[in-house]
Amino acid sequence: MDSPLGLLAELTYRCPLGCAYCSNPLNLADYQDELNTEQWRRVLAEASDLGVLQCHLSGGEPLLRRDLVEIVADANDLGLYTNLVTSALGLSRSRAEQLRTAGLDHVQISIQSDEPAGSDRIAGTPSFQRKVEAMGVVKELGWPLTVNVVLHRHNIDRVAGVLELAESVGADRVELANTQYYGWAWRNRAALLPSRAQLETAEVVVRAARERLRNRMDIIYVVSDYYGRYPKPCMGGWASRQLTVTPNGDVLPCPAAQPLPLPRASVRVDSLERIWADSPVMTAFRGTDWMPEPCRSCRRREVDFGGCRCQAFQLTGDAARTDPACHLSPDHELVVRAVEAANSGSTGGDRPMSPRPHRVR
Amino acid sequence: MDPAQPNTRTPLSVGVRGSDRPLLARHVRLTFCRTRRRRILMRPETVMVPNGSGADILELCDGRHTVDQIVAELGARYRTVPADEVRRYLTRLVDRRWVEVTDG
Numbered sequence: 001m002d003s004p005l006g007l008l009a010e011l012t013y014r015c016p017l018g019c020a021y022c023s024n025p026l027n028l029a030d031y032q033d034e035l036n037t038e039q040w041r042r043v044l045a046e047a048s049d050l051g052v053l054q055c056h057l058s059g060g061e062p063l064l065r066r067d068l069v070e071i072v073a074d075a076n077d078l079g080l081y082t083n084l085v086t087s088a089l090g091l092s093r094s095r096a097e098q099l100r101t102a103g104l105d106h107v108q109i110s111i112q113s114d115e116p117a118g119s120d121r122i123a124g125t126p127s128f129q130r131k132v133e134a135m136g137v138v139k140e141l142g143w144p145l146t147v148n149v150v151l152h153r154h155n156i157d158r159v160a161g162v163l164e165l166a167e168s169v170g171a172d173r174v175e176l177a178n179t180q181y182y183g184w185a186w187r188n189r190a191a192l193l194p195s196r197a198q199l200e201t202a203e204v205v206v207r208a209a210r211e212r213l214r215n216r217m218d219i220i221y222v223v224s225d226y227y228g229r230y231p232k233p234c235m236g237g238w239a240s241r242q243l244t245v246t247p248n249g250d251v252l253p254c255p256a257a258q259p260l261p262l263p264r265a266s267v268r269v270d271s272l273e274r275i276w277a278d279s280p281v282m283t284a285f286r287g288t289d290w291m292p293e294p295c296r297s298c299r300r301r302e303v304d305f306g307g308c309r310c311q312a313f314q315l316t317g318d319a320a321r322t323d324p325a326c327h328l329s330p331d332h333e334l335v336v337r338a339v340e341a342a343n344s345g346s347t348g349g350d351r352p353m354s355p356r357p358h359r360v361r
Numbered sequence: 362m363d364p365a366q367p368n369t370r371t372p373l374s375v376g377v378r379g380s381d382r383p384l385l386a387r388h389v390r391l392t393f394c395r396t397r398r399r400r401i402l403m404r405p406e407t408v409m410v411p412n413g414s415g416a417d418i419l420e421l422c423d424g425r426h427t428v429d430q431i432v433a434e435l436g437a438r439y440r441t442v443p444a445d446e447v448r449r450y451l452t453r454l455v456d457r458r459w460v461e462v463t464d465g
Contacts, residue, residue: 003396005408051396053408081390081403106388106405144388146405172388172458173405218458220406 001286003051004276007080008244009040010255011071013060016089018124018355019112021150021192022184024060025258028357031247037067039267041074043245046272048078052243055080060247063090069098076103083108085148088134089127096134100141107138108146108175114161122154124355135169146173151202151224152192153342159202163209163219171217176206178224182256184356186314191351193342199227226335230300231307231323238285238309243276251275253282256310260284260319285309290320294328377428377451381462384424389459391419404459414442418450422460 013024013031025031035043044055055075062068063086075082084099088109111131112122119128138145147166151159159176166174178199181189194202203221210219225232235242239253249267252258265279276282284290288301295306306312307323315324315334324331377383385391390403400416402409411419414435421431428451432444454460 049396051394053392053394053401053403079392081392083405105390105403108405142387144386144405215456215458 001277002240004047004239004241004243005052006054006056006242007044007047007052008056008058008242008255009043009071010058010060010244010246011040011062011065011068012247014064015059015061015087015356015358016064016125017061017087017127018358019122019150020184020188020353020355021122021152021179022356023180023182023256024356025183025255026187034065034247035245035249035267037070039249040067040071043249043267043272044071044075044078044080046267047243048080050273050276053079053081054083056083056085058085061087061089063087063095069095069102072099072104073102076105081105086110087123087127088131089125091134091137093137096137096141100143104143106146107143108148109135109138110148110150111162111165112149113155114158114165118155118158124358132165132169135171139170144172145170146175147171148175148177150177150179151194152179153194153198154192156194156198156202160205160209163205163213167213167217173218173220175220175222176202177220177222180256181226182310182314184354188353189338190341191353193226193338194224195343196227196339197343199224225307225311225323225325226339228325229327231304231311231325231329233304234285234306234308234323237287237302237305239276239282240286243272243282245272251279251281253285254310256308257281260310260313285319292321294330295322298328377448377455377462378464379427379429379432381428381464382424382426383422383428383431383451383455383460383462385419385422386459386461391416402459414439415450418447419454419460422451422454424463428462 012034013028072082082104083106084104085108109131112119116128120126135145149162179185179192185192206221235254244252244255245267251265251267262281262284265275265281291301291306295301307326309319312321312323313319316331321331322329324334388405392401392403394401399410402411402419418431421434432447435442435447455462
């Protein structure tokens with residue numbers, strides 16, 4: 001067992017946006033009892049002792065936590081590299097300056113499209129203008145900036161514009177991430193999954209931009225595993241490099257693992273060290289012993305680790321099966337059917353889509 | 362020189378010059394991890410574990426040492442690290458934008 005490198009600290013699931021692609025869990029109301037400042041302080045210290053080097057402050061919208069500056073300062077005092085993953089709503093200049101002083105290392109701001117009407121429609125609230133302004137503040141204060149865009153059927157055709165926007169605000173990195181189907185995105189999959197033609201067009205644009213911007217901006221493109229031959233690697237292996245602490249103190253290998261039928265582990269009742277080493281939620285799929293065929297005898301078993309356990313559970317009801325995104329999976333048909341539906345001609349616009357609620361109630 | 366060396370999927374652009382003064386990029390931080398007893402380079406989404414000489418080079422990327430001085434220093438510390446290799450390593454770091462250079 002290795003030490004984890006990264007902690008995803010999900011400070012709250014409250015969020016001013018209502019994106020239909022959100023990967024937060026559907027049962028948001030179960031997470032209202034959030035850890036307080038003192039409890040987060042202990043979590044960060046325990047994480048650092050465990051070997052964690054990077055702390056991703058996420059949510060929901062982490063800026064909704066009034067104690068965010070304190071939490072950043074604590075993480076910074078422990079020597080952790082701190083990364084704020086934010087919608088930027090609530091990132092006023094004064095708040096930004098406080099976070100800078102507290103030692104925040106890096107800011108990642110999401111945007112939903114390249115122009116106000118489309119971006120605001122997807123976000124469910126007027127936000128585009130404020131996001132672009134906040135990106136300017138981040139650069140002015142000398143922070144490195146990552147612009148993050150979750151791609152789906154309703155914005156993937158705008159990828160050239162998104163790249164131009166990222167360039168114009170001076171982003172150091174742009175992350176173009178095809179939607180991962182968990183939580184609200186899973187509920188809205190039929191409306192969000194792009195067609196093959198959309199993906200292929202976008203990938204041509206991305207390749208050209210990569211070449212053109214080679215020395216100025218890193219372009220990270222997260223492929224759509226529904227269209228791949230092999231599944232995405234599970235976080236570098238289940239409970240191998242990362243851990244997640246949810247707003248109420250539950251500990252998971254990754255945020256998507258929340259619905260899996262494994263006993264809860266919580267920082268309220270146990271230390272992070274014990275949870276990492278011994279709790280079933282961490283040990284269930286660690287290593288390769290749990291693997292069924294075709295993974296067990298596959299040459300790629302330590303490349304993609306059987307794919308995503310959470311996706312296997314979601315699609316088949318059994319987290320110990322091969323990720324159906326893999327073309328070798330006996331359940332691959334489940335993915336093929338979803339892809340066929342996305343390419344059946346009708347546009348996604350007429351498919352029902354439920355935005356996630358802003359509040360947790 | 363380094364097992365996790367910056368990958369070279371993009372062709373190398375320009376090499377570093379002897380008078381350049383490399384400096385770790387703003388979004389990059391070199392730290393000592395007490396759990397692993399290793400120096401570790403941290404970036405927004407990833408960490409890299411350089412080997413001893415790689416970490417020494419990174420430590421000298423402080424905006425004060427020139428490339429020539431770093432090469433000389435590494436040569437003094439490790440007889441087995443050729444100057445060209447240090448320059449190539451620095452060039453890769455610059456190409457990946459983990460290190461920036463100022464001239465003179």
